Amino acid sequence: MTDLHTPYRRAIFSGPAVWVLHLLIPVAALWLLVARPEMDVRWQxxxxxxxxxxxxxxxxxxxxxxxxxxxxxxxxxxxxxxxxxxxxxxxxxxxxxxxxxxxxxxxxxxxxxxxxxxxxxxxxxxxxxxxxxxxxxxxxxxxxxxxxxxxxxxxxxxxxxxxxxxxxxxxxxxxxxxxxxxxxxxxxxxxxxxxxxxxxxxxxxxxxxxxxxxxxxxxxxxxxxxxxxxxxxxxxxxxxxxxxxxxxxxxxxxxxxxxxxxxxxxxxxxxxxxxxxLASTVNRMRRDYADALDELARAMRQRAEFGDDGTLSNQISSIAGRFDLTEQQLDVLERAADALGRERTQTKRLGALVTVGQQASVNTDERQLLEKAMAVASETFAPLRLRLGLMTDGRLEFADGGVSLDPTEGATVVIPLDVKGHRAGQLEVTHPRRAVDDTELALLRSFASQLSIALENTRLYASMEDLFRSYLSPDVATSLIADPSQARLGGEIADVTVLMADLHGFTPFAERGEPDDVVAMLNTYYRVVVPVILEHGGTVVQFVGDAVMAIFNAPARQPDHPRRAARAALALQEAVERVRGAHPEWPRFRAGIHTGRALVGNIGSDEFRNYTAIGDTTNLAARLESAADPGQVVVSAATRGAIGDIATVEPVGPLPVKGKSEPVEAFVLRSLGS
The missing domain is CATH 1.20.1070 (Rhopdopsin 7-helix transmembrane proteins)
Structure with missing residues (x-):
């Protein structure tokens, strides 16, 4: 379209000097007529x-x-x-x-x-x-x-x-x-x-x-x-x-x-x-035109959703009168509003794709993922109607219990969801009044692709977590899956509480029994011991024969980690006693707990590594565990002080500890209040 100012710029302002020259001609003519009266002719x-x-x-x-x-x-x-x-x-x-x-x-x-x-x-x-x-x-x-x-x-x-x-x-x-x-x-x-x-x-x-x-x-x-x-x-x-x-x-x-x-x-x-x-009026008009553009965009979205052309015409007439728009201005605004409405819709839908791509995480359940993704998509892709079906035991099942629609009838479009080259489900899309257009179809295919990737990642996380949890503490496994860089060698100094427990009299028991019986005893014990530790937030870092080591406040931070470790140790003893009710000949656990600073991280080599805590804190916990009687939990003075008055303890007296020049103060933990 030709600029409205162009004819005037060419004719008048093609050059300021030319424009001034034209306007000076009358002044020059007047000067000539006044200076030369004989030229100032009379005509009445x-x-x-x-x-x-x-x-x-x-x-x-x-x-x-x-x-x-x-x-x-x-x-x-x-x-x-x-x-x-x-x-x-x-x-x-x-x-x-x-x-x-x-x-x-x-x-x-x-x-x-x-x-x-x-x-x-x-x-x-x-x-x-x-x-x-x-x-x-x-x-x-x-x-x-x-x-x-x-x-x-x-x-x-x-x-x-x-x-x-x-x-x-x-x-x-x-x-x-x-x-x-x-x-x-x-x-x-x-x-x-x-x-x-x-x-x-x-x-x-x-x-x-x-x-x-x-x-x-x-x-x-x-x-x-x-x-x-x-x-x-x-x-x-x-x-x-x-x-x-x-x-x-x-x-x-x-x-x-x-x-x-x-x-x-x-x-x-x-x-x-x-x-x-005035500038204030011009600014007000610009705001009015922006408001008119927004109203037109809303009206056009309503037409797209509800198909009411009559309502749109009335709204356009109302907007034209209210904002004092000419036919050409209104035509320009209509086209701009249509473009703006499409852009906003596209932006909103692209945002939905990003949201779906961010849904998958380590702890996300597959059903929850799909429900959230479909809730976002149903809102942002309206008035399109979306249905998601998943393959279960070779059959396609929909959340509403319905059957798959025939894509040859009406305006239904079926978009497959593939995970690792296998059909995982399908997305069915229907517009209530018309066929799905190419722009919508392209976005929906992107959405289905994002959904497939999110679904694949969620299943991958789940399988990796199941595998890792067989060898690692859940917190460590979750942390590594979420951020694999944490598997690098090394660590950081942190305040932790270390729980050490082993079986008193394990060696004589192992010598008297068959190896199969010894392994069965250990597995039975660990099946009750490990859940107790995990339930209280502990991280099981290693098993050494009949001994188990757990740390608290790593990798997840726990402000009350001394109390968590104490409750876990008492609960561990109760669980073991319940098992020994059927096997009184089995040895009993003894436990030691100490709170202090330790190097927490991955120890080992590039080929094999272990997540653990290294330092004097770990050593002292092991010495306290060795000093405990079967069925007892012995805690250090540091742990006793961190637990507070809710603990019922008995002083053990100064304990000579290997590697310590002075005896350490220790306590037998009897119970723990709320």
Whole structure:
């Protein structure tokens, strides 16, 4: 589409110098006529003067009405002042037309003769004021003054006409030639300056936000400035006098022609002068258009969902009236709203794909994954209807208990879900009113692919977790699956509580019994011991024959890890005693617990490694376990202090410990309160 400003830029602003040159031609012509009086020819033709001035007044008042209507629509003070300036100029020009002798009045008088410079001077004041960017407070004051200003204009025009027609002394007799000439020159210079300031200020506005009508106003104010200058130096009925009449006519006609061209382009007068409005009005219009765009986008989404074209038409008509939109603006907004609605829908649906891709995690259940994914998809892909079927024992089963739809009937599309090359299920898509389009189908295939990947990852996590849990503590297994980099050799210093337990008298028992019986005894014990430790949050890091080692506060952080370890040890003894009820000949467990700092991490080689805790804390726990009697739990002073008063303990007394220069204080843990 051709830029609306292009014809004017080419014709007028193709180069600033060219534009200025055109506007300086009338000034040069006036200078020549004043400097060479013999060239300032006289031509006195009353009908030509009457119709020229009357035409100019008619154009000016028409512009005043159109601009005033735009001011009312947008409640804009700048447009109000410009419209008022056109009306003031038109009123005084009409009075000046009456000064043409022999047309309506038998003879002219001073009141009608000077009406033009007076009207153009008043209009120049209004034009200069209109170029100001008003503050909100000034806007409110001016808004209150609008009725009074219209009343004042009507009163001045009516009074001027009445005084002139009644031949009042002040307006009926001719002015002294010398005084009159001085007044005209003063008015000419003042009007020229005000129109020049107006043109300059509107040019600065045009630089910030180009608009066709701004170009027209700049040109018109420049021509009116030249006309005011010509009024001061022109001679009645001579070429210099005719010049300012022609300049006035060109100024108003140029604005009118520009408005007509823009009206032909837009198909409505509603937005002709929007580009001239105050910055606050322009910003408000932009917000209105943004709101209109949002409303249209919502209306189009509703049509897409519910198929109600009648409601959409009514909403479009309502939006056009409420936001003062032309047909072309509305057409552009409709296309933009349609594009915006599609973009938002696509963005929302792409977001759903990302969400589904993020659903799979180590601890996610397959059914939960699918339920969450389908809930997200059903909402974001509406009004499409989605059904998910999964293969179970070679049969396709749907959550709603229904059967698969026939894709050859209606608008149903079937998209397979494949996991590792095998059919895992299928996604069925139906639109309630039409076929699924290509864009929707492409997104749905991506969604099905994401769902297949998420499903595959969830199943992989589950199988890996089942495998790992056979060899590792659940917390360690989960941590490694979620972040395999944690399997690297090394570790970190952390506060932990270490629980060590072994069977007292295991060696004699193993020597007396058969190997199969010994293994059966150990497996039976561990089947009850390990769940107890895990239940209390412990991490089983190793089995060494009849001994088991567990740590608390690693890898998962547990602020109450000493209490967890103590409860686990007591529960372990209770579980073992229940097992020994059927096997009283089996040896009993003894346990030791110590809390302190240790190096926690992976120890070993690249080929084989073990997650464990290394350091004095582990060694002391092992020494305390060796000092315990069968069925007892011995804790260190550090663990006793961390557990607090809820523990019932008996002092063991200072224990000599291998590797320690001084005996350590220890306690037998009897019970633990809540």
């Amino acid at each position: 033709h009353h009908p030509a003067h009457f119709w020229l001035v009357l035409f100019t007044a008619a154009v000016s008042v028409a512009l005043g009405v159109v601009v005033g209507d735009a001011a009312r629509r947008r409640d804009d003070d700048r447009l109000f002042l410009i419209g008022l300036a056109f009306v003031v100029a038109a009123g005084f020009l009409g009075l000046h037309a009456l000064a043409t002798p022999g047309i309506i009045l038998a003879s002219s008088n001073t009141g009608f003769d000077v009406a033009t410079p007076v009207g153009l001077l008043l209009a120049s004041i209004l034009a200069a004021v209109s170029s100001i960017e008003f503050s909100p407070a000034a806007t409110r004051r001016l808004r209150r003054l609008r009725p009074a200003m219209w009343t004042a204009v009507a009163a001045v025009l009516t009074g001027w006409a009445a005084l002139s027609l009644l031949e009042a002394p002040i307006l009926a007799r001719p002015l002294n030639a010398e005084i009159g000439q001085r007044l005209l020159v003063a008015a000419a210079f003042l009007g020229t300056a005000l129109y020049g300031v107006s043109a300059l200020r509107y040019y600065l506005i045009y630089r910030r936000r180009p608009a066709v009508m701004l170009i027209s106003l700049i040109t018109a104010f420049t021509l009116l400035a030249e006309a005011m200058f010509a009024i001061g130096y022109g001679r009645n009925w001579h070429a210099s006098w005719w010049e300012w009449h022609v300049l006035m006519a060109l100024a108003f006609a140029f604005v009118a022609y520009s408005a007509y061209v823009q009206y032909r382009r837009e198909g409505s007068p509603a937005g002709l002068f929007h580009g001239v409005a």
